[in-house]
């Protein structure tokens with residue numbers, strides 16, 4: 420229960436902020452009483468504001484030349500709030516947009532870094548702190564990114580930040596994004612859905628109350644659709660039933676409590692677009708691979724995170740690291756699971772395209788499928804094996820019992836033309852891409868902890884007993 424019925428509105432706000440900003444397992448860090456939490460929150464907010472002011476001042480004071488080759492194209496000073504801008508997709512996007520003339524603010528509660536601390540995980544790449552990153556970006560590019568550390572589930576924080584920055588567009592990456600994390604146990608399932616669904620509702624209210632023209636660009640997932648035995652359309656399907664025809668949201672059959680949180684978000688956003696005429700674009704993104712973008716490679720302190728563990732690592736990124744350290748590629752079950760994939764260089768471009776092409780107010784929520792190619796897990800293993808051989812690596816593949824509940828052989832044909840019609844020119848998965856990713860993984864291979872590679876979260880065993888301590892390392 421978040422708060423008793425008789426609690427004051429202030430206590431409810433504090434309780435909301437406290438609950439949402441802490442991932443499960445962080446209970447020991449919680450202040451015992453609401454008053455203490457409130458004091459802490461105010462102190463944290465003050466230090467947050469002064470830290471952000473420091474970062475702003477330092478970044479603004481630097482006058483170094485821009486990143487070579489980073490064209491300052493059509494951003495036109497558009498004010499873009501990037502929620503989740505310290506994460507894998509968000510950081511690359513923040514720099515991409517900043518380099519191109521958008522006025523960028525990052526909003527992030529840094530909880531992704533906290534998940535690693537709780538579970539004993541780490542990114543392959545040594546990433547700088549959020550504050551050092553934006554400071555370094557100021558030095559390297561001469562561009563200022565405003566950083567606000569806070570939780571979007573905390574309405575007081577979000578509403579004040581929104582009103583102060585006055586964004587023209589909000590790009591919302593700020594969710595718990597791992598399917599295995601959401602299936603660790605009941606606590607992690609509840610956290611994932613409350614963090615994701617309630618955070619998104621707060622963003623919708625902020626837009627409605629303070630600037631209903633602000634365009635919400637929200638990261639959804641291809642996994643919302645599941646693997647139906649018919650073609651997957653981009654968001655909507657026209658159905659004729661008993662002689663009548665309608666165009667309706669495409670049916671959703673998600674495969675984890677995480678993927679389901681995205682389904683719930685989509686429904687809530689679809690409703691808000693209708694009820695309040697907010698311009699919204701829902702991007703159903705496929706699995707992202709790669710780590711280099713022009714801007715994140717401009718300095719070591721700008722390097723992006725790269726997850727390879729069994730909880731946050733995604734298929735292709737994991738296989739590349741496995742090949743680099745001589746670990747057999749971990750195909751789950753039969754390996755016929757087919758998904759949409761895209762290069763992180765296309766993620767950042769897709770977001771820019773979405774921002775530049777807002778729906779009109781009152782238009783139905785827009786949905787784009789954001790991926791460029793489909794592969795099965797077996798396809799990925801074959802490609803990584805072939806490319807590994809070229810670099811002299813002896814790559815093996817094993818089939819391990821599937822920890823998930825999902826179809827291992829199925830029809831899959833998803834549409835993805837809308838972003839390309841608006842100008843996306845895809846980076847396709849070619850040998851050279853895998854080679855450079857492999858070389859990247861080889862460069863950091865000393866940091867790999869092999870015990871984190873095998874999956875330890877089993878969908879069928881997810882229970883009510885708290886399983887944080889056993890989630891990362893398989894028995």
Ligand code: NAD
Nearest residue numbers: 503505506507508528529530531571593594596638704707
């Ligand atoms: P990530 O975990 O690296 O980044 C998410 C960021 O959001 C983190 O920095 C985290 O601290 C922040 N965050 C989480 N909850 C927050 C909250 N309540 N308030 C403020 N900040 C919060 O994830 P990612 O891989 O960059 O994914 C970004 C988005 O894209 C997610 O919504 C994810 O579901 C979606 N997506 C990712 C992929 C992929 O392959 N990585 C594919 C499809 C969709």
Ligand code: USQ
Nearest residue numbers: 596597598640641642704705706733734749750751756796
């Ligand atoms: N898989 C393996 N071996 C591995 C890892 C994964 O066979 O070592 C399989 C999984 O069983 C699954 C497929 O590869 O069938 C994809 O798994 P994944 O971990 O790469 O991706 P997923 O859990 O779906 O989640 C990731 C991101 C998530 C995003 C989603 C896009 O973590 O944020 O929403 O990709 S999509 O898959 O299109 O829904």
